[in-house]
Amino acid sequence: MRQKALLALLLVGACAKPREERAHPPNVSASPSKSAALNAPERPQPPGAVVVRTDVGTFEAPSVRLMVTFTEGEAPPALEVALSAQAEGGRQWAVLASVEPAFPKTKHATARLTRMPLQVGLASAELRGPSGPPTLASDGTLELNVTGREVHGTVRTKDADLSATFEGPLSVECMVPAAWLQGPDTHASPGAPVPVAPSSARGSTVVPDEAGTTARCRALKEQFR
Incomplete structure (x- = not known):
C-alpha cells in the first residue's frame, strides 16, 4: 500500500505546475529514489517512451531527464541525468548521475556507480520491489550517449x-535564479550574457525557465535538437 501511495503521489506531481525549488547541494544522496531531481515534477511525455531492459524484466518511463541548474555568478551549472522507470507489480528501476558541464556539447558521459553521495563522474542505480529494502549498486559503470533528443x-x-x-x-x-527571469536582457540572443541576480533574500532560489526566456537556457536547448 505504501508503494502504491508513493506512485500515486508521483503521478499527481507530474501533472502539477512546477514549483519554486532550491538549487541542489554539491553532494546529493546516492539513492535515486531520495533525490530531489527524481521527485521533481516531470513534463508530460508519451507513456512508455523510454524502455529499460534488465534480466528481471522490462521497465518503462516517459523520458530520460537532463536537469541543468544555473546559479548566480559565472560558476558552471550543475547537471544531473535521471531516469525512474516502472514495471508491473510496483517495481521500480532508477538511475541518477552527476555529469560534466560539457555534456551538452560532447553528448557522452561515463560515471562510476557508488553508494556514496554523488559528485561529478559518479552515479547510482537502484531496484525497488513492491516491498522490502531496495537493491543499490555498490560498483560498476554507467555510460550515456545522446543523438539529437534520443x-x-x-x-x-x-x-x-x-x-x-x-x-x-x-x-x-x-x-535559473528567479531574478534572471525579471532581467532586462532575458530575450537577448543565445550568446548574450544573462543578467546576474543581485544579492537578496532569495539567495540561491531557482525556478524553471520552461519558456526559454533566458539566453543560457535557450542556448542549452538548442544543443539537443
Whole structure:
C-alpha cells in the first residue's frame, strides 16, 4: 500500500505546475529514489517512451531527464541525468548521475556507480520491489550517449538484476535564479550574457525557465535538437 501511495503521489506531481525549488547541494544522496531531481515534477511525455531492459524484466518511463541548474555568478551549472522507470507489480528501476558541464556539447558521459553521495563522474542505480529494502549498486559503470533528443544508456554492475540497457527521448529542464527571469536582457540572443541576480533574500532560489526566456537556457536547448 505504501508503494502504491508513493506512485500515486508521483503521478499527481507530474501533472502539477512546477514549483519554486532550491538549487541542489554539491553532494546529493546516492539513492535515486531520495533525490530531489527524481521527485521533481516531470513534463508530460508519451507513456512508455523510454524502455529499460534488465534480466528481471522490462521497465518503462516517459523520458530520460537532463536537469541543468544555473546559479548566480559565472560558476558552471550543475547537471544531473535521471531516469525512474516502472514495471508491473510496483517495481521500480532508477538511475541518477552527476555529469560534466560539457555534456551538452560532447553528448557522452561515463560515471562510476557508488553508494556514496554523488559528485561529478559518479552515479547510482537502484531496484525497488513492491516491498522490502531496495537493491543499490555498490560498483560498476554507467555510460550515456545522446543523438539529437534520443538517449542510449548502459548500466554494468556485478548485480545482474541492476544491469540494464535503456533508450528513449531526452527531456531538458533548465533551472535559473528567479531574478534572471525579471532581467532586462532575458530575450537577448543565445550568446548574450544573462543578467546576474543581485544579492537578496532569495539567495540561491531557482525556478524553471520552461519558456526559454533566458539566453543560457535557450542556448542549452538548442544543443539537443
